Amino acid sequence: MKVAVIGCTHAGTAAIVNTAKCYPDAEITVYERNDNISFLSCGIALYVGGVVKDPHGLFYSSPDQLADMGVVTKMLHDVTSVDTASKTLRARNLQTGEEFTDTFDKLIVTTGSWPIIPKLEGIELDHILLCKNYNHSNEIIEKAKHVQNITVVGAGYIGVELVEAFQMNGKNVTLIDSADRILNKYLDHEYTDRIENSLKEHGIKLVLGETVSRFEGTNGKVSKVVTSQGEYETELVILCIGFRPQTDLLKGQVDMLPNGAIIVDNYMQSSCPDVFAAGDSCAIRYNPTGKTAYIPLATNAVRMGTLVARNLVQPTIAYMGTQGTSGIKIYEDNIAGTGLTEAAAVDEGMSVEAVTIEDSYRPEFMPTSEKVLLKVVYERETRRIVGAQIMSKVDLTQSINTLSVAIQNHMTIDQLAFVDFFFQPHYNKPWNFLNAAGLQALPSLTERKPVTV
Template sequence: MNYVIIGGDAAGMSAAMQIVRRDKEARVTTLEMGGIYSYAQCGLPYYIGGLTPDSESLIARSRDTFEEEYGIDARVYHQVTEIDPDSKTVRGTNLKTDEPFELSYDKCLIATGAAPVMPPIEGKELDGIHTLKTIPDAERILEDMKANVLNVTIIGGGYIGLELAENLVEKKKKVRIIDHADRLGSGYDKEISAEIEKEAKRMGIEVCTGQTVERFSGDGRVSEVVTDQDSYRADMVVVAAGVTPNTGMIDRSRVHTLDNGAIIVNAYMETNMPDLYAAGDCATQYHRIKEKNDYQPLGTHANKQGRIAGMNMCGAAQAFQGIVGTSIMKFFDLTVGKTGLGEQEADEMNFTCDCDAFEGHSHAGYYPDNEPLLLKVVSHKVTGHFLGLQAVGRRGVDKRIDVAATALYHRMTMSDIENLDLSYAPPYNGVWDPLQQASRRVK
C-alpha cells in the first residue's frame, strides 16, 4: 500500500507512525514544505523568551529518525500545489530545486496545518515585520531583536500575541498590543478578559484595543504603526492575527470545506473523496457540546486526529470522539483557561442559559498562599446540563478546567458536578471545590 502524507508535523507524523507500526509492508512518503519535522509550535514563544534553551529542544523526532529508524521517505521543501482524487495523484514543487514532482497514492492524508494570517496592511513588506508559526520564524525574530530593538508592537491579543508579549517583557522589551477587538483575550467572556487586561497593564504592556491597523511606515524598516486612531513608534512588529487552514492545494468545488477553508471530515478523518483523509489544523473538529463541526486548531487535537487518521488509513476502525473546546495559557502570574461554551458562544447557539461569575479560592482559606479564583460557569436553564467553564487566577485553574472538561465529555448536569467526589486537603482545596460551589449557585 502506497501512503502519501502531506505535512510533517503533529497530525502528519502521528499518522505516519501508526501506519508503519500497523502495516509492515507500507510505503510511506511524507511531504513537508519546510525543512523541519515534528516540532512543538506551542513552545515558540518560550524559545524566544529564553525559557526553552534552543530550537532543538522543540523537535520531537528529526527527519533522520523517521527515515533511518522507521523507513519513512521523509522529504523536505516539497510543497504540494494540487491533489487529484480521480487519478489519486499529488503534484507540487521541490522548493530547493524549483522542479515539479508527482506522486501517486493508494491513500492520502492532508495534514498541512494552518498558516498565520497577514492582513493586507500597507507596508507589510518592510523589514522588521514578522509572523510566528515555525522555528525559522522564531529564529528570525531572535536575530532581528539584536538590531537595537526596544519597542515591539504585537498585532493581536489572542493566545500567541499574549504569550509572546509575556516573553518579550521578560526579555526587557517595551511591548504594545494593538487589537481591533474591544478587549484583550476577546475569545473569553468579559469577566475573564478584564483580568487578562489588568495583568497586562500591571506588567507595563501598553494596551490599544478597538483599533484597526491601517499601515506600517518606515524607510526600508518599520518604524511606525498607524491605526485608525493613532500612530505608534515600533522597532519591530509581530503580527499575531490568527491562522487560516492551509488548504490551497485542494479543489474546494470538490472537497467539502467550511467557509474558512477547513476540510470537513467525518469521525474517521475521511473527506468526501475516496481514500483522501485530513487531520489537524487544516481540518474540522466535531464539537460535542455544539453537536456540529467546528474549527479550533490546537496541538492536542492535531495529535489525536493524526493518530486516528493513520489507524483508519491502514484498516483499523477508530473514531475521533470530538472536542469540548478546552484550552489554557499562562500570562505572567495568571493562568487562564476555558472549556465548553462561554456566554458568547452559548448566545450564538441560541441556548437558554444560566451564566454566573463566582469568586472562589485556590485552596482552604486558612492554609498559606491562598489565592482568589474567578470562575464563569454556563449551564442550560431547562435541562440543567453543564455547558462550560472559564477560569482565571494565580493557582488552581488547571485542576478546575480539567475536571470541567471531563464533566462536559460525559454530558453531566450541575447536580452531577456537585456530587463528584473530588480530592480535598487544605493545601489543595476546600471541602467544597469552587466548581462545586459555583454549580450550586446556578442549578
C-alpha cells in the same frame, strides 16, 4: 498499501508514526516543504522569551527517527497539485527544482494552517514578521535584539504570550487588537479585565478597539502602525491576527467550510473516501454546539492524526469531538478554559446562564490559600454544561480538563454539585470548588420541576 502524507507538524507526525506502527508493510512517503518537522509552535513565546534556551527541545521527531520506522521523508519538497480521481500528486524539489509525479492508495492531508496576512498598505516593509514556525521564531529573536519598541497585532494566545515575553526582555511593547478585549474568543470579561490590568501594570500598552489600516516606514523598515484611531511608533511588528487552513491543493475535490477547512467524518475521512485529513487543515465537531467548527489547536491535531492511522483501512475508532480546551500562563496567573464562553454562547443564540465563584481553593487555616476564580456556563433549560473558565495564582488548570470531560459527557450543572472529589487540606476544601459552583447554581426547591423516577 502506498500512503502519501502532505505536511509534517503535529497532526502529520502523529499520523505518520502511528501509520508506520499499525501497518508495518505500508510504503509511507512524507512531503514537507520546510527544512524541519514536528516543531512545537506553542513554545515560540517561551523560546523568544528565553525560558527555553535550547530550541531543539521544541522538536519531538526528525526525518532520521521516521526513517528508522521505514518512512521516506522528502524534506524541502513542495506538493504543487493533487488529483484525487487518479490518486496522483505532483511535487517539486525546492533545492534542485526537479518536478515529478507520485501515486498513492491513501492520502493524508496534514498541511496545517498559515497566518492570516492582511492586505494593507506597507505590509511589505521590513521588520513586519509572522509568528508560526521555527524559522519565524529565529527571525523574531534576531531582529528583536536590535530594537527597543515592538508592536504585536492580535491579542489572542500567541499575541499575549509574545508581549509578555518581550516585556520580560526589557522591551517597550504595544499590543493592538480590533476587539475591545484581549483573548475575547477564549475568556469572558471577568478574566480579561484582570489580565489586561496585569499587562498594564507591567508596562504593556494596550490599544484595543482599533483596527490597523496601514504601516509606514523609514528606509524600507516599518516605523509606524496607523490604526482607525491613532498612530504608534515602532521598530518591529509581529502579526498574530489568526490562521487560515492551507488546503488549496484539494479545493473543488473534497467538501470544505467557507474558510477552506476540510470537512471530515468521525473517522477523519473526507468526502473523497481515500483522502484523510487532520489538524489545522480541517474542521471538527465542536461538542458544546454540536456543529462543525474550525479550532486549530495542537491537542486536536495530535488526536486527529492518531485517529487517521487507526481508521486508514477501515473505521475502528470514532472521533469524540472537541471542547476546544486550552490554557495559558500570563505572569503569575494560571488560566484555562473549555467550551463556550458566556459571550460566545449568546452569540450562538443559545439560552444560557452562568455561575461564577471566587473562593480560597483550600482551607484558610493552611499556611497559604490562594483565591480561585471559576465560571461555569450552562444551558438554561437542559442545565447541560457548555463551557467553563478558571484563573488562579496557584496552578489549578487541570480542573478545566475535568470540566471538559463533563461537557463531553453532557453532564448538567446539578450533577457537578455532587460529583465525588477527594478532600485533603493540602489541595482543596470538603466541597471542591467545582462542587461549589454546581451547588451555587442549584435552583430553589420551589423552582425545581418534579422528577419522575
